[in-house]
Every structure is written in structure tokens, then in C-alpha cells.
Amino acid sequence: MDISFMIEIVPRLLRATWVTLQVSAISLMIGLVFGIVLGVLRVYGNRFIVWCTKGFVIVARGTPAAIQIYAAFFLLPRLGIRLPLFAVGVVALTFNTSGYQVEIVRAALESIDKGQIEAGLAIGLTRWKTMLYITLPQAVKRMMGPMTNEFANLIKASSALMLISLYELTKSGHAIIAATFKYAEVLVLVALFYFVLVQSLCKLSAYLENNVFNFGKTADPRNEFLN
Amino acid sequence: MGLNLEFMLSIIPELLSAMVITLQISILAVLLGIMGGLVVGSFRVIGPKWLKMLIQLLVDYIRGTPQIVHILIIYFALPRIGIILNAYWTGVVALTIIATGYEVEIVRTAIESIDKGQIEAGLAIGLLKRQILIFVLLPQAIRRIIPPLTNELTNIVKASAFLSVIAVNELTKISNKIIYETFYFFEVLILTALIYTVIITLLGMLSNFIEKRMFSTNSEANS
Numbered sequence: 536m537d538i539s540f541m542i543e544i545v546p547r548l549l550r551a552t553w554v555t556l557q558v559s560a561i562s563l564m565i566g567l568v569f570g571i572v573l574g575v576l577r578v579y580g581n582r583f584i585v586w587c588t589k590g591f592v593i594v595a596r597g598t599p600a601a602i603q604i605y606a607a608f609f610l611l612p613r614l615g616i617r618l619p620l621f622a623v624g625v626v627a628l629t630f631n632t633s634g635y636q637v638e639i640v641r642a643a644l645e646s647i648d649k650g651q652i653e654a655g656l657a658i659g660l661t662r663w664k665t666m667l668y669i670t671l672p673q674a675v676k677r678m679m680g681p682m683t684n685e686f687a688n689l690i691k692a693s694s695a696l697m698l699i700s701l702y703e704l705t706k707s708g709h710a711i712i713a714a715t716f717k718y719a720e721v722l723v724l725v726a727l728f729y730f731v732l733v734q735s736l737c738k739l740s741a742y743l744e745n746n747v748f749n750f751g752k753t754a755d756p757r758n759e760f761l762n
Numbered sequence: 763m764g765l766n767l768e769f770m771l772s773i774i775p776e777l778l779s780a781m782v783i784t785l786q787i788s789i790l791a792v793l794l795g796i797m798g799g800l801v802v803g804s805f806r807v808i809g810p811k812w813l814k815m816l817i818q819l820l821v822d823y824i825r826g827t828p829q830i831v832h833i834l835i836i837y838f839a840l841p842r843i844g845i846i847l848n849a850y851w852t853g854v855v856a857l858t859i860i861a862t863g864y865e866v867e868i869v870r871t872a873i874e875s876i877d878k879g880q881i882e883a884g885l886a887i888g889l890l891k892r893q894i895l896i897f898v899l900l901p902q903a904i905r906r907i908i909p910p911l912t913n914e915l916t917n918i919v920k921a922s923a924f925l926s927v928i929a930v931n932e933l934t935k936i937s938n939k940i941i942y943e944t945f946y947f948f949e950v951l952i953l954t955a956l957i958y959t960v961i962i963t964l965l966g967m968l969s970n971f972i973e974k975r976m977f978s979t980n981s982e983a984n985s
Binding site: 594693698708737 | 822927
């Protein structure tokens with residue numbers, strides 16, 4: 536292990552981590568818009584719309600991120616849309632995350648007690664108003680935990696953007712390896728960076744669920760038994 | 763933008779044989795992973811505290827870093843410690859390690875979901891901790907492991923796409939090769955995405971089917 540070399544490449548990897556975070560965060564935000572709109576349609580739409588959103592979810596969740604990234608990379612120019620590499624990455628990841636977020640929104644909406652909807656209808660709100668003012672605000676609260684998890688997944692999926700040479704963390708590490716052949720040093724650092732990012736997001740997710748949004752008792756994964 | 767249907771038909775056999783390799787690698791990895799998952803998951807539940815913490819750290823590490831990084835690490839690290847495998851088996855090893863990380867958690871939750879009364883009953887008739895694990899908990903837990911295991915298989919099928927990075931001739935690699943030879947990207951990508959979607963949808967249906975069968979025929983496991 537060449538420690539001084541490792542220290543030397545840290546700034547470069549940190550800049551690459553920033554790209555990883557940017558591409559994941561932007562995709563998450565755009566995906567959130569699609570996720571909420573499609574998720575609401577998935578629950579409240581007519582049969583045709585429900586069928587379409589289901590199909591979208593199956594394709595987005597049923598194909599590997601690598602294929603979606605290749606598709607964005609090769610197909611967008613063919614459709615006449617020329618984007619910089621970063622934007623191509625955002626498009627691919629947004630497609631990927633939207634599929635998962637639709638399901639998060641659907642699960643959150645369906646988990647709201649039916650009595651709430653009945654109460655809304657009973658006081659004379661329309662179906663859409665009940666959804667907008669009563670179910671959706673409560674569902675948003677339940678979505679926060681899974682959404683943080685989805686952000687962690689997205690950070691991991693963004694590593695596949697190395698396939699189209701977007702210089703995020705994995706690609707930068709790979710480029711340094713290709714130039715110096717010090718793979719052990721580089722890969723240890725890359726894995727460490729991802730580990731820290733994802734672990735802090737998981738901690739944040741658990742904190743949000745337990746302390747901010749108070750979902751009953753702490754869901755501590757390290758709970759003991761047989762002692 | 764017309765599609766070249768004749769070309770699409772002509773590449774189907776090549777893509778299907780690549781799909782077989784994808785499935786082989788994924789199934790091997792999940793099966794090897796479940797052995798690792800059962801052993802490590804059992805230690806995760808009844809091991810001493812330091813071992814539990816170590817296993818949890820490893821699991822967090824495997825689940826917290828991207829699959830592509832694992833594949834690169836295995837690809838570069840195995841030769842360095844003197845293990846020289848071809849691309850196919852390197853892929854199997856990498857996916858097995860990824861699968862094990864997730865399956866440890868599957869096994870742990872399955873064991874922990876068994877009613878505490880079972881453990882107390884075991885202790886009451888004088889069984890040791892490990893006897894309770896082997897004779898009482900694991901046989902009941904296995905039923906609960908199988909449905910999430912099919913889900914894990916779909917994840918691994920999707921992860922196997924990253925093996926194209928280390929030149930394993932699986933579906934993504936082959937479709938990429940065809941694209942660079944012919945530049946019919948639209949046709950190739952549509953077919954590839956379709957094959958993946960079909961595999962994963964079928965596995966999802968299998969998982970639902972198994973789950974229903976398992977829980978309806980064994981209602982006592984539900985109590």
C-alpha cells in the first residue's frame with residue numbers, strides 16, 4: 536500500500552464524488568416529480584392509465600441500470616436530442632429511479648387508512664381534493680424514509696455511468712488505475728468513499744423514520760435475541 | 763425511424779445464448795451465496811458479540827458499495843493473492859460475494875422472525891443454543907428464506923450486467939459487441955431490454971407463486 540499516493544489522489548476522488556452526488560441528487564429530484572405524478576395516477580387513474588404506469592414500472596425496474604444507460608447514450612442522439620454526457624447520465628438515472636419511486640409513492644398512498652378517504656368524501660370533498668389535501672400530505676411523511684434509501688441506491692447505480700465515460704467516482708478511480716496500475720490503493724479508497732456516503736444516508740433514513748417522523752418503535756436492525 | 767426486423771431476428775440466437783450465460787452465472791452465484799448466507803447468517807444470530815459486529819460491518823460494506831466496484835475489486839484482487847480464474851469464474855466469485863451480503867440479511871430476518879416461544883421451548887427441554895438453531899430455527903426459517911431468495915435472484919441478474927466491464931460474455935457484453943460491429947443500436951438495445959424484462963418479470967411471478975404456496979400450505983408457520 537502506497538499511503539502517500541493514496542493521500543495524493545484524495546482531492547481528485549473527492550471532486551469525482553461531488554459529480555456522483557450531483558448526478559444522483561438531480562436525478563432523485565426529477566425522479567421525485569415523475570414518481571409522485573405517476574404514483575398518484577397509478578393509484579387514482581382509470582384502468583388504461585394504471586396499465587400504462589404498471590408497464591413503465593416493469594420496464595424501469597426490470598432492466599439493468601447498465602442497459603438503461605446504454606439506451607440513453609445511444610438512442611437520444613438518434614432521436615435528435617444531443618445532450619452533454621452529464622445530462623445523458625441524469626436522463627438514464629431519472630428513468631431508473633422513477634420506476635422505483637412510483638412504487639414508493641403507491642405504497643405510501645395505499646398505506647393511508649381508508650377511513651381518511653371516507654371522512655374526506657363524507658364532508659363533501661371531491662376524490663381529487665381528498666387525495667391532494669388529505670392522503671398525499673400524510674403519504675409524503677411516509678415516503679421520506681424509503682426516498683433516502685432510494686438516494687443510496689441511486690448513488691450505487693450512478694457507478695454504472697462509468698460505462699459511458701462520465702467521470703464520476705468509479706470512472707475516475709478506473710482512469711487512475713489505468714494510468715498508474717495501483718489498483719489496490721485506488722479501489723480501497725473508492726469503496727471507502729461509497730461506503731461512507733451510503734452508510735450516512737442509511738443512518739439519516741433510520742433517524743428520519745424514528746425521530747423526525749415517529750413511526751412507533753425504533754426499528755433497530757441490531758436488536759439482540761437469544762441472550 | 764424504421765426497425766430492421768430481419769436483422770433483429772438474425773441476432774436473437776446469439777442474444778439467447780448470451781442470456782443462458784447470464785442466467786448460469788446468476789443462478790450459480792445465488793446458490794453459492796445461500797450457502798454462505800446460511801452459515802454467516804447463523805453466526806450473525808448466535809455468534810459472540812465481536813463476531814456479530816464484524817459480520818454486520820461486512821454486510822454493510824457489501825450492501826453499501828456499488829456492485830461495479832466489487833466486480834473491479836475481485837477482478838484486480840484475485841490475481842494479486844495468487845488466484846487466477848477466467849472471466850466467467852471471476853464473475854461468479856464477484857456475484858457470489860454480492861449475493862452473500864444480501865442473503866446474510868435475508869437469513870437473519872428469517873431466523874429472527876420465528877416466534878420466540880420456539881426458542882424458549884427449546885431451552886426448556888435443555889437444548890444448546892446451536893442445537894436450537896440447527897434443529898428448531900433453521901428448518902422453519904428456510905421456508906421464509908425462499909421467496910426473498912427469488913427476489914435476490916432478480917437483483918443478481920441485473921447486477922450481472924456489470925460483468926460486461928470485465929469482459930464476461932453475458933447478455934450486456936454481447937449486445938454491446940453487436941452494437942459496435944453493426945451500429946444497429948436501436949434494434950439490439952430493444953431486444954436486450956426485452957429479454958431482461960421478461961426474465962425478471964417471470965422471476966417476480968415465480969416469487970409470488972412460491973410465496974403463496976409456502977404460506978397457504980403451512981399456515982402454522984404464520985402464527
